[in-house]
Amino acid sequence: MLGGLAKALFGSSNDRYVKSLRPIVQKIGSYEPALEAMSDEDLAGQTVKFRQRLDAGETLDSLLPEAFATVREAARRVLGQRHYDVQMIGGIVLHRGEIAEMRTGEGKTLVATLAVYLNALPGQGVHVVTVNDYLATRDAEWMGRVYRFLGLTVGTIVPNLTDGQRRDAYRCDITYGTNNEFGFDYLRDNMKYERSSMVHRPFHYAVVDEVDSVLIDEARTPLIISGPTDDKSELYKSVDAIVKQVEKSDYEFDEKQRSVVLTEDGTERLERLLEAAGLLEGDNLYDFENTQVVHHLNQALRANIAFKRDTDYIVKDGKIIIIDEFTGRMMDGRRWSDGLHQAVEAKEGVNIEPENQTMASITFQNYFRMYPKLGGMTGTAATEAHEFYQIYKMNVVTIPTNLPVKRIDQDDEFYKNIQDKFAAITQAIREAKERGQPVLVGTVSIEKSELLSEFLTKEGVAHNVLNARYHEQEAHIVAQAGRLNAVTIATNMAGRGTDIQLGGNLEFRLLDEHPDLEIGTPEFDAAAERIRAEIIVEKERVLAAGGLFVLGTERHESRRIDNQLRGRSGRQGDPGLSRFYLSLDDDLLRIFGPQTMFARMMNKNLQDGEAIVSPWISKAIETAQKKVEARNYDVRKQVVEYDDVMNDQRKVIYEQRADIMDAETVDEVVADMRAETANAIVGEACPPNSYPEQWDMEMLTARAADVLGIAPPFDEWLAQDGIDPELLTEKVQAEADAIIAAKQADIDEQSWHGIEKSVLLQSLDHHWKEHLATLDALRQVIHLRAYAQKTPINEYKQEAFALFERMLVAIREEVTRILAHAHFERTSELPELPPMPDFITSHLDPLTGEDNSGDRDAGALGLISSRAPQGALGLAGDGFAISPEVAATLTRNSPCPCGSGRKYKHCHGAL
Structure with missing residues (x-):
């Protein structure tokens, strides 16, 4: 109670910290008139002056106000975008090695230019870490215009570069790339036989975009470089054929841990099957001589029972491709280790590639802790603030929005079963389409997105599907999700990197509707002008309809992912709406929820098609999510x-x-x-x-x-x-x-x-x-x-x-x-x-x-x-x-x- 009163009177510690940065922002603004009066050459010459001052003994902190003002002016001239004051606060937070939590649409990509430019001045190299190659390439080109204008060099690390190209990219003042590429280059460097062939420079400073995705979600899994061992494909096939004969009574499946354990009867049954196949030494499965068979048997059981096609992986071009559980993306080229990938290949009847042996590995935690200073930015970090500090010693600072948030976040709706839930979702989408309101539907897996897609198709609701199967069209589909009457089904919106702009996206409409026109021609300019006018009119109609409606088909295991989905609506003061639809069949409730309470409530008090809307039940769901988050934190x-x-x-x-x-x-x-x-x-x-x-x-x-x-x-x-x-x-x-x-x-x-x-x-x-x-x-x-x-x-x-x-x-x-x-x-x-x-x-x-x-x-x-x-x-x-x-x-x-x-x-x- 006293804490609440103190917070009301003096503001939270976050509010007080942000307030303490306001004088620095005012000082940055005081340089603006002088910089506006400079010619392009004089403005670009600021970089040389700053470096001379550093050589003379000045610190980066003393240069910060003038350097930030210089970047703001350069961005205004080159990109036509001027940093807001709240973006300046975000830049200061990044420079101090902290995490800036900024809502979607607040311009995090532009914010990074401030801290990156300042920390690139010593010439020791700054790494900008993104979640995928598309964003690394896009941001390096887009923001690179500002850096190059100011006389800095920019490089990009993407797959399939030669060592020489990588070395050149790392020698640049600023290097963009993914967390995986940076980490693998470090491991590869330490497998080389000559110093001259190494590509990395000593670590200096890094800014991590979507920091929660990189340092939390992906940090559960280390980077591994491995080489092939002996081919055991026939053994995998033989064991898989035996495992396909097991019955439910032969094993116990723990869905939480994704583990499969044979019962006593199941063990005896499998021993006889293995013996008949000539795979068992003696008559006891757990004799020392059968260690390898037991290992293969366990992996085959898990592949067949715990891992589901179109949820954990897809089969494409005769290969098993892993689906990232956090982003819904295909992880092409990645393989499960310890024989699991081979077991899944045997299960699906595709070509089995040899197992691999670890040659080098490192976790993201230990990789990123090698940077003397590390900053990060994301739309959702506050729920994991404890972990960020415990592991990385990074504080999370919530940056205020430039304009007040107008999005309405409604309470969750609970239904008795998945059929009732889908019927309610279809009805809500129909009502939104009648108003002209665009709808973004968030699902947790490919399987669920395609199930919902089939349901909507039967009901005659036109829509687009965005999941790992349609990875190539991702940016185009997301970019137009804010158009009038648009309905987009998306599998996990984390780290998509493309803004949903109400009324549509000019750049992508030009690419889609006029791919043959060349930039700079009269025809291109005329088409751009016509589409721009259409977007303005369409945006007004979308705003009148209530902005983007984010509809979640179930809760994710992490509150952050739900918040990321919600954050797609209501950018830069736009109106918006968000609502989640849940049922007792949802994985989160089924596996982690207080089942007895929910089951009684749903079965006794709900009629078919009836919904419960209650803040108390939403709170219970949040408790279940906290359980999962705590468990995942323990794993990490x-x-x-x-x-x-x-x-x-x-x-x-x-x-x-x-x-x-x-x-x-x-x-x-x-x-x-x-x-x-x-x-x-x-x-x-x-x-x-x-x-x-x-x-x-x-x-x-x-x-x-x-x-x-x-x-x-x-x-x-x-x-x-x-x-x-x-x-x-x-x-x-x-x-x-x-x-x-x-x-x-x-x-x-x-x-x-x-x-x-x-x-x-x-x-x-x-x-x-x-x-x-x-x-x-x-x-x-x-x-x-x-x-x-x-x-x-x-x-x-x-x-x-x-x-x-x-x-x-x-x-x-x-x-x-x-x-x-x-x-x-x-x-x-x-x-x-x-x-x-x-x-x-x-x-x-x-x-x-x-x-x-x-x-x-x-x-x-x-x-x-x-x-x-x-x-x-x-x-x-x-x-x-x-x-x-x-x-x-x-x-x-x-x-x-x-x-x-x-x-x-x-x-x-x-x-």
Whole structure:
């Protein structure tokens, strides 16, 4: 109560923050008269002056008012658009690394130019992140006119560019692209063998458009680069044929978790079917020998039962194409991992492509946290403000609208079943069409949009359908959704990026009606003038009819998506209307709603065709949505917790890769590896404080020959007085060094350096890939530790750290072994570094079965020593350990924190 009173008297914290920015906006306005009087050349020359002032020691904050005023004037001259004062507030918020929540139609694309221009002045590169390639290309061209006018360079990152084109785009002052392209370029850069072939520059500043879609919705799934493994298509087909014979009594299906579990009877039945097909070893499905069959069986069950055609995926041109659950878009080229995609391919009878093994991965959370400063903008962020701050340390600021919002948001209407609901929707659309009011109908899936489309067609209601099947016509359909009598069915309006303008869109009408006319010709100008006049008249009629009517056919799992749909109506002070129609058959109510209460209310109190309209029921629906949002947040939080463990290791590996690429020679690193390996081999066979007769000389001889390529006279050495493990280690090291020195003398010095670098990088990459696969497998089973009253994430950290140490040991051994056993010839030609491996990119969820990345069978650790490693983030002889968190802050040449007095790279940071 007191809080409500204080808010009424003093305004909310958001209101007070926005109010505090008003003096800066007034200062920006004070520069306007002087800038208006400048010539185009003088205005463009402001950029050079600003950069000189930065070089002289001024800060970006001190330049902000004048720089923002310069951009406003440039946009007015180039685009014919002048930033409103509220847009200036949005620009300040973006510059400060916060999220600007601005309603649809308030000009977020134009707002970004302010912060982007200011932060591009230091010349370190600004990334503008969009949700799809169309918007990246469109915005780079559209807003690029302002930047180029002011003397800045603009690049665009889209698929299918060469490395040279990408490098050029990243060298620009401002680079537009999608979150996926930026992230994949970062991963690909860290798989390359030469620094000169990398495309990214050091991270500086980024602005994320549709920030909730990018940093929340898509952040549940990491970016994965993977390569193909063995073909198992026949096994998928065989298992799929068996799974198609299961009955409902054979399994239990959890729709919330999308998991399928066999019952006891179902297990027995499937065991007999698998046995008859010759796929079962022994007679027990869960014997160790049948691990792979169980995995394939689980994925086939999920593909056939949990995943629905035209909802989760579509079949197009003989391929399974995933449908993005948040935007309704086709995710062409993306594949579910861990064998799920192959199981769906077998289910639909299309060509089965091989499984993939993870080669590199990163979550969006950890990718975007690498930017020293990050800003974002969207129409809907307030409901996720807590998560934005917890994960990204970004505050959400709600920016006031330029004109008051006139849209009327009506309470939801509830019907007994889906037939009654569709009948009411049809009636509402008919009434709107009679008034001439355009209707935007929002659905949650392709299946629902096509079901409604069939219903409307039978009822004789003309309409357009916008979903993943008609992806190519998307912008054209959305652009004309505000025309008189228009009825548009859309699957999830999140991030469409095209404004719905009442009366129609001039640009798209010209493209649709006069595609042959060239811009600038008299015929084109005449057609444009005629259509412009028609749009003005039509807009007046639409406004009189009440503006755009947004009709939701059911609630989405997230309130944000509902708000995005609503936000399409009532832009820039236009009138509008929004209403949602619900029934007990809707997925949200069926899966997450308080079923008993709703069922009783609907069945006892409602007649067929009758509706309930109540704010209290709308509140209950919002509670169900909050449950789903909380569950999804927990999933994303868990993704971050697990990826943070890998991220610490990723930073160490990528930094060491960069050091190797930058070094002229890696002689020192390789020699240290050889010494560590010799020390480990001798230490394994000849433990400290033991007698020579206790030493395992047979193992030492075999290991020295296998790893170091030497056959020392151990019998002679043992006969010497005073021999101990330390002296033995020195002798073994000397023999190993002599072998390498002889090889090095046989070939050109520069070639030898190239060979060492190539072997080191390839070994590092191979074992890192194997390590990722092992961590993927570990993450899938670590939750079982909870049964032993242990915290899975803590267990995962310990296991992952131990695996990382063992990986470093394996790298040292392999590099030493290859160089010791390889044969080289003298040549004047430098050895060529290997080409980039073939791989595919994917963006898939590691915490639900359909989205696990990596191959279960890829984590073989056969080359890894069982002995505890020494150095390289492991335990030193004195028991000192350095955590990955600390290691990530150290450079190769910094003093080692263990106090040895040696450089980190020669002590605990040795590979």
